[in-house]
Amino acid sequence: MTSATTIPTETSPAELENVLATAQKAAGPLAALRPAERAELLRAAADALDAATEELVPQAMSESGLTQARLTGEVGRSSGQLRMFAAELEDGTYLEPIIDTATSSGRPDLRRMLIPLGPVLVFAASNFPFAFSVPGGDTASALAAGCPVVVKAHPGHPQLSQRVGDLLAEALRAAGAPEGTLSVVHGESAGADALRDSRITAAAFTGSESGGKALLEIANSRPEPIPFYGELGSLNPAFVTPSAWQARATEIIDGYVGSFTLGAGQFCTKPGLLFLPSGHGRQQHIIDAVERTAPATMLNERIHQAHAAERDRLAALPGMRPLARSCNNEDQVGATLLETTVPELLDNADAALTECFGPTSIVVTYEDTDQLQAAAAAFGGTLTATVHCEIGTESDADTEVVRPLLATLRARAGRVVFNGWPTGVAVTAAMHHGGPYPATTASVHTSVGTTALRRFLRPVCYQDTPAPLLPEPLADDNPLGLSRRINGEHTAAVVSTR
Amino acid sequence: MTSATTIPTETSPAELENVLATAQKAAGPLAALRPAERAELLRAAADALDAATEELVPQAMSESGLTQARLTGEVGRSSGQLRMFAAELEDGTYLEPIIDTATSSGRPDLRRMLIPLGPVLVFAASNFPFAFSVPGGDTASALAAGCPVVVKAHPGHPQLSQRVGDLLAEALRAAGAPEGTLSVVHGESAGADALRDSRITAAAFTGSESGGKALLEIANSRPEPIPFYGELGSLNPAFVTPSAWQARATEIIDGYVGSFTLGAGQFCTKPGLLFLPSGHGRQQHIIDAVERTAPATMLNERIHQAHAAERDRLAALPGMRPLARSCNNEDQVGATLLETTVPELLDNADAALTECFGPTSIVVTYEDTDQLQAAAAAFGGTLTATVHCEIGTESDADTEVVRPLLATLRARAGRVVFNGWPTGVAVTAAMHHGGPYPATTASVHTSVGTTALRRFLRPVCYQDTPAPLLPEPLADDNPLGLSRRINGEHTAAVVSTR
Numbered sequence: 001m002t003s004a005t006t007i008p009t010e011t012s013p014a015e016l017e018n019v020l021a022t023a024q025k026a027a028g029p030l031a032a033l034r035p036a037e038r039a040e041l042l043r044a045a046a047d048a049l050d051a052a053t054e055e056l057v058p059q060a061m062s063e064s065g066l067t068q069a070r071l072t073g074e075v076g077r078s079s080g081q082l083r084m085f086a087a088e089l090e091d092g093t094y095l096e097p098i099i100d101t102a103t104s105s106g107r108p109d110l111r112r113m114l115i116p117l118g119p120v121l122v123f124a125a126s127n128f129p130f131a132f133s134v135p136g137g138d139t140a141s142a143l144a145a146g147c148p149v150v151v152k153a154h155p156g157h158p159q160l161s162q163r164v165g166d167l168l169a170e171a172l173r174a175a176g177a178p179e180g181t182l183s184v185v186h187g188e189s190a191g192a193d194a195l196r197d198s199r200i201t202a203a204a205f206t207g208s209e210s211g212g213k214a215l216l217e218i219a220n221s222r223p224e225p226i227p228f229y230g231e232l233g234s235l236n237p238a239f240v241t242p243s244a245w246q247a248r249a250t251e252i253i254d255g256y257v258g259s260f261t262l263g264a265g266q267f268c269t270k271p272g273l274l275f276l277p278s279g280h281g282r283q284q285h286i287i288d289a290v291e292r293t294a295p296a297t298m299l300n301e302r303i304h305q306a307h308a309a310e311r312d313r314l315a316a317l318p319g320m321r322p323l324a325r326s327c328n329n330e331d332q333v334g335a336t337l338l339e340t341t342v343p344e345l346l347d348n349a350d351a352a353l354t355e356c357f358g359p360t361s362i363v364v365t366y367e368d369t370d371q372l373q374a375a376a377a378a379f380g381g382t383l384t385a386t387v388h389c390e391i392g393t394e395s396d397a398d399t400e401v402v403r404p405l406l407a408t409l410r411a412r413a414g415r416v417v418f419n420g421w422p423t424g425v426a427v428t429a430a431m432h433h434g435g436p437y438p439a440t441t442a443s444v445h446t447s448v449g450t451t452a453l454r455r456f457l458r459p460v461c462y463q464d465t466p467a468p469l470l471p472e473p474l475a476d477d478n479p480l481g482l483s484r485r486i487n488g489e490h491t492a493a494v495v496s497t498r
Numbered sequence: 499m500t501s502a503t504t505i506p507t508e509t510s511p512a513e514l515e516n517v518l519a520t521a522q523k524a525a526g527p528l529a530a531l532r533p534a535e536r537a538e539l540l541r542a543a544a545d546a547l548d549a550a551t552e553e554l555v556p557q558a559m560s561e562s563g564l565t566q567a568r569l570t571g572e573v574g575r576s577s578g579q580l581r582m583f584a585a586e587l588e589d590g591t592y593l594e595p596i597i598d599t600a601t602s603s604g605r606p607d608l609r610r611m612l613i614p615l616g617p618v619l620v621f622a623a624s625n626f627p628f629a630f631s632v633p634g635g636d637t638a639s640a641l642a643a644g645c646p647v648v649v650k651a652h653p654g655h656p657q658l659s660q661r662v663g664d665l666l667a668e669a670l671r672a673a674g675a676p677e678g679t680l681s682v683v684h685g686e687s688a689g690a691d692a693l694r695d696s697r698i699t700a701a702a703f704t705g706s707e708s709g710g711k712a713l714l715e716i717a718n719s720r721p722e723p724i725p726f727y728g729e730l731g732s733l734n735p736a737f738v739t740p741s742a743w744q745a746r747a748t749e750i751i752d753g754y755v756g757s758f759t760l761g762a763g764q765f766c767t768k769p770g771l772l773f774l775p776s777g778h779g780r781q782q783h784i785i786d787a788v789e790r791t792a793p794a795t796m797l798n799e800r801i802h803q804a805h806a807a808e809r810d811r812l813a814a815l816p817g818m819r820p821l822a823r824s825c826n827n828e829d830q831v832g833a834t835l836l837e838t839t840v841p842e843l844l845d846n847a848d849a850a851l852t853e854c855f856g857p858t859s860i861v862v863t864y865e866d867t868d869q870l871q872a873a874a875a876a877f878g879g880t881l882t883a884t885v886h887c888e889i890g891t892e893s894d895a896d897t898e899v900v901r902p903l904l905a906t907l908r909a910r911a912g913r914v915v916f917n918g919w920p921t922g923v924a925v926t927a928a929m930h931h932g933g934p935y936p937a938t939t940a941s942v943h944t945s946v947g948t949t950a951l952r953r954f955l956r957p958v959c960y961q962d963t964p965a966p967l968l969p970e971p972l973a974d975d976n977p978l979g980l981s982r983r984i985n986g987e988h989t990a991a992v993v994s995t996r
Binding site: 020029079107115161199224277381391399402411413417429432434438442443444455469485 | 512526585589591595596597598605606608609610613615616626658678698699702711712714715718719722723725858878887889890891892894900901904905909911913914915916917918924926927929930932933934935936941942943947949952953954955956957958959960961962964966967981983986988993
């Protein structure tokens with residue numbers, strides 16, 4: 001535990017004005033850097049974060065209740081993410097340069113690429129004090145895109161937020177970034193005021209559905225509406241076929257209980273429902289697995305209370321029965337499993353299919369494939385959907401069951417997980433962390449993975465532009481050595497017609 | 499002129515329900531087609547449109563007042579656009595397949611691609627009865643993406659809309675598209691009801707700022723907000739350097755007058771303001787050029803009246819002086835040029851910098867480079883900005899003037915045009931037709947050009963998915979022969995690790 005320090009106070013209007021003014025001033029110089037130059041800034045930030053691990057993790061523990069191992073891993077994930085975006089900048093295809101040279105029929109020379117939007121406002125989440133907070137994916141992707149970032153700190157870990165912000169800002173400055181590239185502000189009204197400010201050109205948010213929807217409304221009711229990328233809530237259903245259950249029930253039970261209790265169930269990808277064949281016969285094993293889990297400290301008292309209330313509300317729904325529960329312990333909360341059937345669940349779909357943030361989940365039994373399909377079709381947008389099945393070849397019996405199930409799930413989920421669990425989001429190019437509402441407010445984008453930076457880039461087209469004025473990614477001689485699309489062909493060649 | 503036919507009535511709630519139900523039913527089968535199969539549907543639609551040119555153009559003339567030449571060109575542009583998207587589907591890179599194979603450290607196999615959102619609602623525009631209406635860019639890009647389309651017809655040309663809708667729907671059906679792939683509905687309340695319906699997954703709109711903002715609000719206040727791609731309004735300023743003026747004032751005057759009066763000024767890319775060096779000395783030439791233009795019929799009486807009111811409001815602003823005017827003629831409207839100075843314009847910026855849809859524009863004189871910069875910085879988002887300058891090499895005097903001007907304009911405009919005019923939007927891969935609000939409600943996307951289809955696609959990630967369940971674009975053996983990103987490398991190779 002660190003020694004007590006003063007909690008950062010709410011950012012005053014005068015301080016906010018200064019933050020926004022410097023962010024706006026930084027936008028031009030930051031955008032003007034070559035991608036490879038900006039990559040160096042990201043690496044400097046990553047190095048500074050890693051170097052401070054031993055100072056930051058105890059601070060994060062004291063403010064979040066999360067474990068040292070988990071938080072240490074999160075620092076590494078966050079610095080790794082900054083380095084991933086650095087590599088993406090060097091790859092350069094994220095700029096999407098497209099060149100159509102002039103034609104004899106009079107079509108002008110047209111050259112398109114992506115450019116940064118301008119200052120981005122990031123609303124940090126409580127449940128990942130690093131990976132979805134000040135040094136997290138939204139910040140990393142916006143900086144990579146070339147946008148100054150103003151982070152509205154989460155009130156759950158204000159000191160950590162301020163310290164990480166200071167540390168990254170200093171590292172960025174030392175590496176040559178313009179003043180104002182990264183700032184942290186505190187307080188709900190500072191966040192809302194910043195969102196309304198014309199200098200903010202986009203915002204990203206991870207949090208509750210109600211909070212996110214309120215901010216979405218602010219973003220859209222501005223005189224000039226801006227893109228708002230909210231990640232709000234997700235049920236993450238998991239489906240087990242009879243064949244999979246027969247083959248590896250024990251492994252599935254242990255994996256499921258581990259996944260829904262991980263980090264006290266405070267993951268946006270926590271599996272909220274597990275669909276098992278009716279008469280699954282492993283009641284006792286499930287109860288034992290849940291009882292073996294240790295109670296855990298939740299992020300803060302508000303979340304602790306909200307979880308208890310939501311858990312009890314779910315438990316009181318018609319057709320919902322208690323299945324297993326582990327002990328609470330003083331301020332720590334145990335895990336809860338409820339049980340119901342598909343028909344009972346569908347009878348109460350509106351009330352039952354809502355996110356319960358914390359270590360609570362529901363086992364739902366199904367009679368047949370039709371019930372499985374009907375249940376899958378009852379879900380709205382979700383970050384993930386999981387299927388446990390036994391498919392090695394096209395001729396396996398499960399293929400016939402899972403193919404229509406997958407079609408239904410794909411229409412609702414951002415990521416479909418097979419024979420694993422949705423918690424744990426690999427930070428890599430192919431990751432998609434998103435989905436239709438309420439998973440996100442912008443389903444065509446992702447908040448994790450290299451393509452996350454596209455949220456903060458917009459196209460611009462240069463028509464018949466004199467060569468000295470063309471930006472490097474669009475110049476005839478291709479000084480950055482990019483793969484570009486020239487007259488329909490994907491090539492790293494120079495432009496030969498001009 | 500065609501013989502009188504009955505005007506399609508407002509779509510009833512029962513009819514709308516049927517349209518939405520069949521659109522939703524079509525979504526799965528349409529999405530399941532291979533890209534190359536969908537390309538054939540688009541080509542069939544293009545062929546049907548071309549084949550009906552002689553029937554459709556007179557109908558469009560009678561409903562829009564636009565000329566035969568212009569409308570014939572628009573049919574060709576629209577069918578060409580459908581064929582462009584067909585070629586894009588065959589190219590296949592629009593699917594953005596990214597594959598990260600499993601690692602020894604336990605990272606799962608992750609494969610990402612883009613999939614269609616589902617049924618799309620298109621609000622047609624009045625000013626392009628083909629190219630931004632039923633067979634226009636929004637429809638073409640949504641169909642290409644694999645989304646069924648419901649077009650809310652513009653009331654300015656309801657008969658044409660219904661006829662084109664019937665014709666395309668029949669051509670699509672004959673080519674093997676599922677029933678419900680394309681429908682047309684009529685009436686404001688049908689449009690708003692469709693936008694509120696949960697089966698609609700995204701909407702596109704081209705029209706006024708007030709209309710677009712009202713629809714944006716509906717899209718965002720749904721229980722599940724959806725992407726809303728609105729193209730609303732644009733001022734399209736044009737800037738002329740003293741060198742360019744000296745070199746080719748006559749050409750610039752003629753080009754400008756031609757551009758702002760083209761199609762009776764009813765282009766979203768109409769240049770609304772032209773910045774000339776003070777003491778430009780070509781008053782008479784400008785007056786002559788305007789007086790030579792013929793009066794033109796506007797799209798409809800409402801637009802006719804709105805233009806007259808907005809033109810007269812602008813003319814009455816402090817510091818605004820009449821410069822030139824061509825004659826009205828019965829129901830036809832002449833062109834109007836007003837004149838002011840940069841300081842006067844900036845004194846009335848809020849009142850003066852609003853779109854006047856029709857053949858009216860403003861010549862603004864500037865004293866020096868500072869005034870030019872200040873004027874450029876006063877604009878909000880705009881589809882285009884135009885610069886006339888004399889730059890062949892880096893050492894040309896204009897480079898120093900234009901470089902900072904370009905930086906200011908690029909921050910506001912979707913397309914920067916050099917030594918030309920913004921009207922005329924080439925339909926090609928490198929085109930960007932968009933920009934920050936109010937140009938569009940979604941500045942990271944375009945409504946023209948091949949990348950327009952990305953508006954209707956969202957990513958999905960397949961984790962550790964059994965081979966028989968992987969979609970073709972992500973399969974190991976790469977049956978579609980796509981260029982994919984595999985473990986960071988851009989390659990058309992098969993996946994070797996599994």
